[in-house]
Amino acid sequence: MATIVWFKDISKRDIGFAGGKAANLGELLRANLPVPNGFVVTANTYDKFLDEAGIRDQVNNLLKNLNVEDTDKLNSASKTIKSVIINSEISSQIAKEIATAYDKLSSGTIRIAGASFESGEFVAVRSSATAEDLPDASFAGQQRTLLNVKGKSELLNAVKECWASLYEPRAIFYRTQKGFEHEKVSMSVVVQKMVDSYKSGVLFTIDPTTNDLNKIAIEAAWGLGEAVVSGEITPDYYVIDKRTGKLVLKKISEKPFMYTRDLEKGRTKKVNLSQEIAKKQVLTDDELFMLAKFGKRIEDHYAWPQDIEWGIEDGQIFILQTRPVTTIKSVESQMPATLVMKRAATQAAEDIEEILETETGIPNIEVATVEAEHEDIESILEKEVATPEVSETLPEFEETILEIEKAEESPKEETLPAGAIVKGFGSSPGKSAGRVKIISNLEELSKIQKGDILVTAMTTPDMVPAMERAAAIVTNEGGVTCHAAIVSRELGIPCIVGTRNATKILQDGMLITVDAIKGIVYAGAVGVQVGEEKQLEITQISQITTATKLYVNLGVPSRAEEVSRLPVDGVGLMREEFIFASAVGEHPLSLIEKGQEQKFIDNLA
Structure with missing residues (x-):
């Protein structure tokens, strides 16, 4: 497999070597959509780098049996792995091919974001993992993006930064929670002309x-x-x-x-x-x-x-x-x-x-x-x-x-309904009651216990473990496409964004109700008990007669009842690795090595 592949030669079927981001950019370019030109450093190149540098076993050993719930051990493993990757040299052959492609990208006549100044084009360098943004797992913000990179040495450093970001603590945690094996996930890197958007x-x-x-x-x-x-x-x-x-x-x-x-x-x-x-x-x-x-x-x-x-x-x-x-x-x-x-x-x-x-x-x-x-x-x-x-x-x-x-249009002044104390934009519908925990920095994430309401200016990918423990999320800023909104919808918990003042109005320990259907926060438990969550109901839809039977891909076991109300003929695929991740909690081989086969059978059943 080539070290470099240009967007024009990539389609959505090429995720295996190009990763999700690059595959879609190539698909869009081939469909004559206005995509800035670029190339991808293939996932095979990342694998070759690990082997040539002799660090693959070291990386895998640091991840083996890692307890991702132990924040200190997770952060330590992540820091060590990233340091090993960044401090390893890219072989002269790989470096030469990347530099040659960069020269070619910089020689174009189309001016985007300062191409005519100095040697080389301004580029955005973005990770494009082979297991990111799945239909049931977005991996939002898990890996690194670098903007305004210019020059060959900066580009080579940026490529290694993207490779290393495959092992950010949040990325390791998220893959583990979603049942993905670390050693089977690879990383390609997108190098794309920078659009200096106004x-x-x-x-x-x-x-x-x-x-x-x-x-x-x-x-x-x-x-x-x-x-x-x-x-x-x-x-x-x-x-x-x-x-x-x-x-x-x-x-x-x-x-x-x-x-x-x-x-x-x-x-x-x-x-x-x-x-x-x-x-x-x-x-x-x-x-x-x-x-x-x-x-x-x-x-x-x-x-x-x-x-x-x-x-x-x-x-x-x-x-x-x-x-x-x-x-x-x-x-x-x-x-x-x-x-x-x-x-x-x-x-x-x-x-x-x-x-x-x-x-x-x-x-x-x-x-x-x-x-x-x-x-x-x-x-x-x-x-x-x-x-x-x-x-x-x-x-x-x-x-x-x-x-x-x-x-x-947004009203200049809004009158809150009786009992309401904060109003924002409901970005993940549902209703939950719980105690407020205000998070000002990452060091405070341990405050969040199961069933608490996470209140912050805006979430980041590093907050995902705490977000999974929260019953609802309220932020000062953001819209329906921000990190808090996207992750909350995937987790299935209520979220209100864009309140502007939640961290000032709400106080630690307050009992509140988050009504993300209406975008309103109420004092006390209103219409829902603490620990109870109310989601928007999916109404029963009458079965449509089709010549082809329709079967659903069930990825999350806990949603089986919800999926049963869809107009489908049955379950066509049940992802067993997700059952391991959500119900068993440990790798089958690990349980077998410990002589705990019966525990594995009981949890799986």
């Missing part, structure tokens, strides 16, 4: 909180997308009805800062915005139209709802990544017949588990120290202040017109 965000081709397939949800903010996906700000939020093409919801938030490139140092920097720009609506009518059109096109291509990251540079929209939405319940019963049939045909040709995708967020940003000159992006925003708001009618959207009605 507008960016996330697009869902489904309402991510209600799973309504007839809606397109778009979040947008100024600058690079880091602030949106990490949940550091509350972005603008738009909802478009696919059937009518009408904008049915518009919430314009105050976005006090943005991330962009430092024009003197080439680093990613945080820039505070004026009140006028911070409160300005980000997207124009044309941009909304084009984003919605791209979203529908990508969803049709994959025959499945998509989670898409995008950026706008010099007036052009770029698609930065896409992945299937991983938290859908009973979606096929809502799908148009043509989409269901197309998806069935796709799955007949390839297993759905091959449709992996990129990580949902990039909360762990590392930037190279480089020099650059570039047009001041902040001056572009000054022009935006004078741009008119979205007009009453958008351009033609297929057979319909995207009309801007008097869509609901």
